[in-house]
Amino acid sequence: MNNRLRVLRAERSWSQGDLADRLGVSRQSVNAIETGKYDPSLPLAFRIAELFGLAIEEVFSSPTQHQSKAI
């Protein structure tokens, strides 16, 4: 699942550690989500979106939508 986490974080000049502290997760979790190695649960995805003051679909893009665009 693609996401805009790195861009949103960079806009606020937050390090991965800063974001991790704000979310109450490990820095490794933020890194894994950012790099697409791990898809967060719905509650964590909502927490991330709420932290940036955005809707969840503004942070995460649907993999099926992404696929259909590619086709």
Place this chain on the structure above:
Amino acid sequence: MLRTPAWKRYNWRVVWLSLAYVAFLLPAVYGFKHRLVSDALAYAVAILPALPIIGIFAAIGRYLVEEEDEYVRMLMVRQTLWASGFALSMATIWGFLENFDLVGHVDGYYIVIAWFFGLGLGGIVNKLTIGDGGC
């Protein structure tokens, strides 16, 4: 290694359980070697060292319940799945080899050793596939 609060609590539990294991095992070995135990007491003394090991399994289960970082928890779940798969596969293979008299008998608790080896193997697989070794 990701040191979350739940992981630190798990580590302490494992340290205490490991100390209990040594505290139970050494007297048990001494007692059996010098024929100091028999009958029902022999069963009790023989089982005592197993209890802290069972405690470690319980500690892993408790850790998975207490771990609030879902990514770190997922890494540990993957590790335990690798551990279980590895240990059960080894036990199955050895069981057939032993059944056809191709290898000698191995004590049952070696499955536990294989399980902990598998836990380490799971950590390596996590590192290779996701990039984090986990716990």
